[in-house]
Amino acid sequence: MNQRDTIFAKALPSVSDFCFDQQVVEVFPDMINRSVPGYASILQTLPQLTARFARPGTRLYDLGCSLGAATLALRKGCEQTPETEIIAVDNSEAMIERAQLHLQGFKSQVPVSLHCEDIRDTVIERASVVVLNFTLQFVPREQRQQLINNIFAGLVDGGVLLIAEKIVADDAAIDPVLVDLHHDFKRANGYSELEISQKRAAIENVMKIDSQATHQQRFKEAGFSSSGSWFQCFNFAAMLAIKGTAE
Ligand code: GEK
Numbered sequence: 001m002n003q004r005d006t007i008f009a010k011a012l013p014s015v016s017d018f019c020f021d022q023q024v025v026e027v028f029p030d031m032i033n034r035s036v037p038g039y040a041s042i043l044q045t046l047p048q049l050t051a052r053f054a055r056p057g058t059r060l061y062d063l064g065c066s067l068g069a070a071t072l073a074l075r076k077g078c079e080q081t082p083e084t085e086i087i088a089v090d091n092s093e094a095m096i097e098r099a100q101l102h103l104q105g106f107k108s109q110v111p112v113s114l115h116c117e118d119i120r121d122t123v124i125e126r127a128s129v130v131v132l133n134f135t136l137q138f139v140p141r142e143q144r145q146q147l148i149n150n151i152f153a154g155l156v157d158g159g160v161l162l163i164a165e166k167i168v169a170d171d172a173a174i175d176p177v178l179v180d181l182h183h184d185f186k187r188a189n190g191y192s193e194l195e196i197s198q199k200r201a202a203i204e205n206v207m208k209i210d211s212q213a214t215h216q217q218r219f220k221e222a223g224f225s226s227s228g229s230w231f232q233c234f235n236f237a238a239m240l241a242i243k244g245t246a247e
Contacts, residue, residue: 005031008198018202020066020092028067028095034189035199036134037182038233042164043073043133045231049240050077050129053160054084058128062088063119063151064135068099068112074131075110086112089122120147124154132163137207144210145218152222157244161224163215164231164238170211178235185234212237 005027008015018024024031032039050073054060060078062071065088078084090096096116103112115122120143124130130151139147151161169175186196210218212229219227219241227241 002029003027005034008195011194012198015198015201017205020095022094025094025098034191035186036236037185038231038236042231042238043069046070046073046162047077049162050074053129054078054081055128055156056082058084058126058156060084060086060129061124061127062086062131063122064132065090065099066095068103070131070133071103071112072106074129075108075112078110079108084110086110087115088112089115089117089119091116091118124151126156127154128156128159130155130161134164136163137165137209141208145221148218148222152224152243155243159243161241165215166209167235167237168209168211169235170213181234215239
């Protein structure tokens with residue numbers, strides 16, 4: 001059923017900034033799986049992490065939910081935790097509409113509400129788990145600390161932020177190695193040189209990536225007592241930050 005991503009397959013007269021519109025929605029699962037090394041592994045592990053941190057009577061947030069892949073992982077992970085609810089947010093109307101249809105295809109007792117809004121405006125309350133799965137990289141850099149502070153404030157003690165991002169290596173000599181490995185990954189998944197270069201041009205103004213050290217510093221600044229990374233594949237990493245000491 002998944003349509004193949006051929007958005008950048010033909011030479012475009014000029015490459016516009018990337019946006020999450022209907023055209024992207026149609027090919028999104030194929031695009032993210034063929035472009036993001038480790039995406040499937042991260043999603044596979046989210047239920048386990050969720051089950052560990054979800055608390056009865058709390059909310060779980062998926063910020064930048066796209067079609068709801070991480071929302072489903074959260075739902076699987078909190079099924080045994082009483083009175084939990086999930087709030088999934090994305091500011092692309094096309095994504096939210098398709099996510100609604102997608103989520104209806106899976107049965108669960110855990111209520112999910114989808115919101116079409118900017119995650120910078122989302123009120124986070126009584127949260128035990130907050131997921132930012134490849135979303136923070138699209139938020140303007142100067143607003144990232146405020147967003148992380150807001151998430152921290154809305155987490156219960158022992159709550160967790162689960163975040164995955166494309167990263168720049170902390171060591172400048174290592175970065176080109178990781179970038180090349182990523183491009184080889186895309187080639188191995190069938191993307192042409194033209195597709196790789198046009199996608200890079202489309203995304204460079206809208207996706208700004210940080211180093212893991214910058215992310216960890218931001219978590220610390222927000223007040224998280226512990227943080228670290230739990231997965232890395234080339235220049236893509238998944239991290240967690242815990243509020244307080246309770247687990
Ligand atoms: C997954 N988490 O499959 N407010 C709300 N949504 C936003 C904002 C914002 N300010 N900025 C970007 N988005 C998903 C994958 S994709 C990652 C996340 C990628 C949304 C945007 O509309 C898109 O749906 C999503 O964040 C990023 O696990 O495509 O690389």
